[in-house]
Amino acid sequence: MTSVKQVQVTFDCAEPVRVGRFWCEALGYVPPTPTEEFATWEDYEDTLPPEQRGSWFACSDPTGAGPRLYFQRVPEGKVVKNRLHLDVRVVTGLVGAERLAVLEAESARLTALGASRVRLMLADEENESCLVMQDVEGNEFCLD
Known part of the structure; x- marks a missing residue:
């Protein structure tokens, strides 16, 4: 039996570059480095047929720890x-x-990037407090 070495998380979205750039900022991730023939990601995109421009985006943890x-x-x-x-x-x-102070500060930072705050879930007998949010296209995530 083989073991999984890496996991990629895929988002379906309307604007991949916009959503991807949000997550780069949110997580400290970086977009792929263009090949030597292109100075920037945008230079690479400009070479694609119009219908393919902006059709995908990827980013990764620069430390290699995250997916x-x-x-x-x-x-x-x-x-x-x-x-x-x-x-x-x-x-x-x-x-x-x-914990609440850090959640609030991070929520404010992400809201400035285009995220939306949904609800604060306060600690109970089983769970610590967390904050439910949505990214720039409405995908839910939790600040935990």
Whole structure:
């Protein structure tokens, strides 16, 4: 039996470059480096036929620890809640007021990038507080 060495998370979206650039900023990820013949990602995109421009985008963790994220254009829009979402772990190990303060600060940073705040889920007997948000196309994620 083979073992999985890497995982890529794929997002279906209307605007892959926009969504991908949001996640680059949110996570500190980087887009792929263009081949030597292109100075920038945009230079590469300009060589594609018009219908292929902006049809995909990818980004990866520069440390190699996190999964690669791939964004692909699809014709249909998002209709219902995601069946899969990312947990953005910004407050690991923090509790109480300190945890809430970091959640609020990160929420403000991501909102400035185009995210939307959905709801704050306060700690209970089983779980610590987390904040449910949506990216620039409405994909849910949690600040945890």
